[in-house]
Amino acid sequence: MEYYCSYQERCYKEVEEKLFLLKASNLEKEKVLMYLIENNFINxxxxxxxxxxxxxxxxxxxxxxxxxxxxxxxxxxxxxxxxxxxxDENNYVEKFHLLAEKNWETIKERKGPKKNKKFVDFLSRKGYESHLIYEKLRELDN
CATH class of the missing domain: 1.10.10 (Arc Repressor Mutant, subunit A)
Incomplete structure (x- = not known):
């Protein structure tokens, strides 16, 4: 489990699920998790x-x-x-604009509701805020 936690950052839940898959008993799970936390393998x-x-x-x-x-x-x-x-907030907004413009250009539809929906859906799935998405849509749709 040390190796599992050391080659990639892991959260408590991921390690707990891994121990479950390895069929560790509750006592074993508790001991291993405590050891990993105490020795900073899980943070x-x-x-x-x-x-x-x-x-x-x-x-x-x-x-x-x-x-x-x-x-x-x-x-x-x-x-x-x-x-x-x-x-960084500036980096966030800059990356959003680059991603939005690139996506707008790759959508094959002509301007209109279908293209707008694809654009909004893509950025929503990526997890960007709706106010940013609709602001950018108004800018690109003109």
Missing amino acids: EERFAKSFVRGKFNYKNWGKIRIKNELKFRNLSNKLIEIALKEI
Whole structure:
């Protein structure tokens, strides 16, 4: 389990699920998890910050999707807010605009409701805020 936690950041839930798959008893799970936490193999804050940086920089995810994914992994709201500070606001907006413009150009539909829907759906799935999406749509649709 040390190796499992050391080659990639893991959260408590992921390690717990792995132990379940390995059919560890409750007592064994508890001992292993305590050991991993005490020896800093599991650190939720470090995991959250790494997750935010990775998903934003490499997958181009927005804050909403990142936040939902971290909630799914049972991280606290406070920890999520701390981790989201890893994203520079100017960089976030710049990446959003680049992604939006690139997507707008790749949609084969002519201007109109179909193209607008595809555009909005794509950016919503990526987890960007609706006010940013509709603002950009108004800008590009003119």
